[in-house]
Amino acid sequence: MNICWEILGIEPTTDLECIRQAYLALLPSFHPESDPQGFKRLRQAYEEAQHWAASPAEDAKTEEVSDEHEILVAFRELLASERDRFQPSAWQKFIQQLNQCSMDEIDKLRWQLCDIAMKTETISLSCLALLAQRLNWQPQEAEDDADGEELEAFLETVKRGDAFDLLSLAKLPLVVQDQTDAYFFKLERIWRFYPEHFADALQVQGAWIIPDDKQLHRKLLHWFSAEQWSMAELVDIARRWQAVEPDNEDAHYYLCKQRLLCGEGESLLADLCDFWQRYPSTQADDLLLGWCRQHRPDFFPLAVMAVEARCMADAEYVPGESARTRLLWADILHSGRLSPLGRSFVDSLFYKRKAMAWANSRLSTQGEPETPLLDLYRTAEQVVLEAFSQRKALFSPADPAGGRGKPVRWRR
Structure with missing residues (x-):
């Protein structure tokens, strides 16, 4: 408990306004988008300090837990269930259970449920969106500006959804599920808000699992190709994509791009020329020029002229x-x-x-x-x-x- 006061930078106090002011003063340094972990620690310290100030006696806390509403208990069980936590049908069943409560009960429970969800490390955002829609969580209903900003960032994250279908993790151990979800959630966030640090984020992580999810596979193709990183596994992924959608320009591009980044030589040239002729674009130009630079540098000046002639002829x-x-x-x-x-x-x-x-x-x-x-x-x-x-x-x-x-x- 003493740690919360150290984080807030104040002495232990029962003055709720003093605690709130300390929290608001530190909030700009720990924005939920730029520093989610730091923000989480600050928020947790704020809530612990508030709880200590309101009821410092430990037995009061025990009584509060024992009197928790059955809906809150059921929600915690759902979030902890290895079998159900990523299942939309299980969430729909929970919502049906919630619908049995009176309007007054739901009005009291809706923000408690939101608070539990915000504190949960591994959670299906796609499933949570069902509950958010049912309970109509809105940032403007927060108690103060700080809570409203936090809630708005959280709901924006829920709206974007999961980085991939979390059901694809079902056969993995629970700890691996949590680590994989957290890793790709972090990668997507960094790519969206801090792309200049994306390469560093990839290098920090050791071995990692690629779930069998089409949405994630295409994100990886985009991320790695944009960063000029090769991955042999992505060649196979792009090849399967093109086999399913032979006329898809993106599938053809990413297959050629990853083969080029992996250093493929003469066997790639015919496919590159075919792509260059079928899909005129600066991306196609760059692929052809990149291959010539690597494998036929003496032909590079001629390839540059061919690209120029197609782009600028008038x-x-x-x-x-x-x-x-x-x-x-x-x-x-x-x-x-x-x-x-x-x-x-x-x-x-x-x-x-x-x-x-x-x-x-x-x-x-x-x-x-x-x-x-x-x-x-x-x-x-x-x-x-x-x-x-x-x-x-x-x-x-x-x-x-x-x-x-x-x-x-x-x-x-």
Whole structure:
């Protein structure tokens, strides 16, 4: 009991207003969204101090427990039941039992039930939503602003529901059920409110169980792919998803993404090209470019041009002139992954020598053998340099009368 006073930072007192003010002063430092554990400790200390101030005698507490309403007893038993606590049918049965009470009884019990639910570590939010709807818990009915804020955060959590179907844990030991539920609840909260700490949260945890739940599997695919993390198990999950929904773009994307992150080489290329052609998007572009960078760096500059051509082709399109293309070329040029031929090719694109001068130089003075790659480079160079020579200026110099000139064509 002394710990509650240490947390509140006050001496033991029976002054309820003093206890309340201490609680309110500390509340901003322990918000239920940003620090749920700290908030829980603070709330528990507040309630213990209130209880001590109202009835310090231990026998009064014992009498209170023994006189607890049968509905409250039944609710505690439901929450502790390994068999029923995640079963919607069991919760419906409890609600039917609650409906047998009078309106006055229900009005007295509704907030006591809410208080018990808020203090329960492992609870099915989807099932609890049934009870919340029946009892119509509303934040504005709280006794003060602090309680209202806490209740609002709690009801928002209930509204979002469970991270996955908790019934998928039914065959696991109780302690493993609790740990698994708490872990994925924490992960989802961090992803929603503090995504910058998500990678750290994954690294802290050791081995963990992945429940057999489709909703959770797709969340994991999204989380891991967004963080650029690979997991071999997710490849199988994505493959099963695509088998069930062969035309689902997300299933196809996550399968390609996880295979790429897992380091798959030549066997992935055909599927990547198929995805790139079927679903034009920046995500598809990034997959193809990512694969080329890892496995065929000398083809990366050409893949960048192909991506640019599809994204930007119009009447004013000049190959190789987009900011993104030039940044990607510069990045691969300085990465150290290109061969001497590849570096020379990208360098020629930046300096824009006369068309064919670079390729002829490689063949005549440096003895570069004729290869399919050189032929592709030569063709790409011609496309870039010939298009560049046709660029248009916006306006000609001002005419003698001081007016704007007409658009003219200029050559470099």
